[in-house]
Structures are given as structure tokens and as C-alpha cells.
Amino acid sequence: MAKTPISADSHITEPPNMYKDFIDPKYRDVAPHVVDHPERGEIYVIDGMSDAIPMSLVAAAGKDPSELSTRGAKFADLHRGGWDPVAREADQDRDGVGAEIIYPSVGMVLCNHPDMDYKRACFDAYNRWLQEFCAGLPGRLFGQAQIALTTPEEGIKEIVKAKEMGFTGVMLPGDPGHEDYHHPDYDPFYEALVDLDLPISFHILTSKNDMMRNYRGPRINAFQTIIRGNQDIIGTFIYGGVFERHPKLRLVCVEADAGWAPHYMYRMDHAYNRHRYWMRGDELARLPSEFFKENVYMTFQDDWTAFKFRDSMNIERLLWGNDFPHSDATWPHSQALLAEHMVDMTQWERDRITHDNVAELYGITLQ
Secondary structure, eight states: OOSOOEEEEEEOOOOTTHHHHHSOGGGGGGSOEEEEETTTEEEEEOTTOSOOEEHHHHTOTTOOGGGOOSSOBOGGGSOGGGTOHHHHHHHHHHHTOSEEEEEOSHHHHHTTOSOHHHHHHHHHHHHHHHHHHHHTSTTTEEEEEEOOOSSHHHHHHHHHHHHHTTOSEEEOOSSOSSSOTTSGGGHHHHHHHHHHTOOEEEETTOSGGGSSOSOOSSGGGGGGGGGHHHHHHHHHHHHTTHHHHOTTOOEEEESSOSTTHHHHHHHHHHHHHHHTTTTTOOOOSSOHHHHHHHHEEEEESSOHHHHHTGGGSOGGGEEEOOOTTSTTOOTTOHHHHHHHHTTTSOHHHHHIIIIIHHHHHHTOOOO
16 A cells, blocks of 8 residues: 555444443433343443344454354453553554544444433433544544434534544444435535535444344345445435535445445336336426436445445545454454555555545544
């Protein structure tokens, strides 16, 4: 690599007492926390949600596939770089990464909590902790604030605060608290995002319909469902005219891969050209694929098809990430993977996908 790669999708491992230590005291007794389960090992439990979060997969980067399990993890044995910025620097250096865009782990599940006030309190606690975590390794950790978005008005207050706290972007839940994302009520919110120069991110597994619960056949078939929530969100923004009304708004589709995008864009255009009249689709000034190529960024790790079909997409909207320390991570073998997958690329293409695109999107300059 001529330029040091920047991971557009990396994560933290929330420490056992993070939420209790940083949450509004009103919620301290019910804050998410770790318990030691006799059979499953240490797991995160969330008040009001039936699903516990096994720590073993949250920090399984570098393990052999045969070793992946939802049982038996102890927090003390996980990658320390998941919560310690000093240790994180060594993890970055080992993988040949100069900086990372940071997303949550437990916070992904919290996106679907039914109590909006509780969710906002948890997100506020996470943002306070994340601010300190990123400050521990300045210039190499760039956090994305979690926004509850109970209403558009509250959302504006949240993103203003996120900007004041030094975050370079915001992560929205797959399902907002008021209407859906294409509703005109959100127009002032999107205008504020553009004015604040904050991209919005949607991560997989943060929508109600992509939680790997509804699937057919063997359980492994559920893995195929996790990108569909993000696809639905992108379609909502495009068909709903959000990008037409706010052409400078930038949306990041996180960890849903990108190799599917050429066919998805074709399918969107086909639906618009052939079926928008009887399906009551709004008239757009441009084809859906044009909005997709301009306004939608996509992160991926080892998606060979994304590299192969890059010319059918907008190369300046493709973002590589290592997904450390999650079970799908390419760490610590990212350099070898990139060398193999980018062997036929020009230097300009390599630099755009691994460095320039993400640097420009988030205003990053490596020291």
C-alpha cells in the first residue's frame, strides 16, 4: 500500500461496567452489564430485552473458524484493545492500519430496544465513554456517536452535541422513533447533518428485520439475512426522495458488503422505470442508481466481489474495513488479504478504497 490503510469499520468491546459508570443515575440499577453465566460464560444482559450478548463472538478476531463459539468467554481473556486505547495502538500496528472508524458492539443490539428513553440514556452513556476512549489514541480512533432519534427535533439536539464532543459522524438505529426515514418531518434533521458536516451510518444488525431471527432452513441461512435491513434503508432514502431533497447528505452502509450493489442498482432502476406508476413511486429527477452512486458509501472486509466489480460502482464510495475485534474481522491478516484482492488494481484505486475515500469522508489526516 502506498498509503496506510484506514479501517472504515472497527469496533470496541464495551467494558463490563461501562454503562453503569457513565449512564444517567436514574438508570444505573437497570443499565446493561455483564454477568457470568454457568454455561455460556460472561454475557452482556440488557434490561427489557430477552437476548443476551455472548462476549465470545464480540472479540473473536484472529481465531480459527473452528474455534468460534457463543460460549465460554471471559472478559479478561478478550482483546484488550477492545476497550484500552493503549493496547489498541499495538493492534492497529500489527494489522498495518493507521486509524479506525469506531462503532459499538453491545450498542448494536441496543438499537432495537423498545424503550426509547432507556435507549437514549444508554447511547448517551456510550458516547461519554467513547469520547474518552478515542481521546486515549488521538488521530487514530474516530468514534461515531450513537443517536437514539426519538423525534427529528431531539435528533437535531443529539447531533449538535455529538459534533461538540468531537465525533466525526453519527450512527443511527435501523428504525427511528418517529415515522420512517423518508418522511418530510426529518428534512430539518438532514439539513442540520449537512450543515454540521456529519455523515450518517447504518450498521448491520441494528434493524428489527435483520436480527438473524427470521430465516428458513438450517440456522446458518440466517447469516444471509443480515444485509437486508441496510438494503431496505437505502431504498427508503432513495425512493423516498431524501437524497433528491438533500443532495449533500452522505449515508454509510456499514459491514453489509458491497458486491451486491451493481445488481441492486439495476433492480432499483428497473422497478422505477417499469413499475413506479402502479406502485405509486415518487417521481425522481435522476435514476435511483445515480443517487446510490453519489450518496451511498459501503464498507466491506473480504468481499472479493466488491473488488472485482468495482467498475460497476463508484470507486470513490467504497470503504475497506477490518471489523476488529469481531468474529468476521480480517485482523491480523488484512495486509495479505488486500495484497491478494487488489493485485490487479491501479495505485489510485488501492489508495481510494483503503485510505482516501474514508479520509475525505471523515476529515482524517494521518500524522
